Amino acid sequence: GSGSTVAELMQSASISLKQAEKNWADYEALPRDPRQSTAAAAEIKRNYDIYHNALAELIQLLGAGKINEFFDQPTQGYQDGFEKQYVAYMEQNDRLHDIAVSDNNASYSQAMWILVGVMIVVLAVIFAVWFGIKASLVAPMNRLIDSIRHIAGGDLVKPIEVDGSNEMGQLAESLRHMQGELMRTVGDV
Known part of the structure; x- marks a missing residue:
């Protein structure tokens, strides 16, 4: 027929198993969130090892021509066990993700309130x-400009009402001195 030969199936299964091993190694190299359950991670690893070893054994049984042993192996149960642990692990990760998103939203909200406070x-x-x-x-x-206008208009008796020790006060004092000198000069004439 046009179907795959046993050798082709074994080669394809071996390649897939090697790829799964590489992917598992990549997964294990990832840093763990300290909030993740180490027991759940250990349990998924245990189920992976059981499932992986069963698949490797299936490839060997198929290669040795042991078809009855091949069909008798309870690989489906191992796959179901791994899948159950995987689903539980992913649910835990989803909860952790939801917590992280909630924490991030709370931090963002707090940062926005702080920013609003700083702006205020x-x-x-x-x-x-x-x-x-x-x-x-x-x-x-x-007030000094108004006093200068009065002096320029000839009003030498209007008091200059600016006090202080800063530059404005010094300028007012100089203007009062000038006003006094002008009054004395006009009085002398």
Whole structure:
């Protein structure tokens, strides 16, 4: 017929088993999440070893022509045992994944609240600095400009109402001195 020969089946099975061994080695090389159950990992390894050894034995039985022993081996039970442990292991991983996603969402939410808090504090500082600058520089500067206009308009008696020890206070003191000198000069004339 056109079906595969026993030798071809054995070769295909051997190649598949070697690939499974490589994949299992890759899996075992992966780092484990410390939250994973070591008992569950050990149980899936035990079931893998049983199933793997049964498949290797099947290949040997087929190669030796021991067809009755080949069909008598309870490989399906080993496969079912491995699959049961695999499903339990994957369910555990799904739960761990859900926990990780939940933790990540909580961390993201917390980070967003912290960011909002920082933005509010930054805005509050900006407003405080603005009002501080306005109170200590802009408002006194406007009063000084108003006083300069009065002096320029000939009003030498209007008091200059700016006090302080910063630059605005020093400028106001200089302006008062100038106003006093102008009053004395005008008085002398």
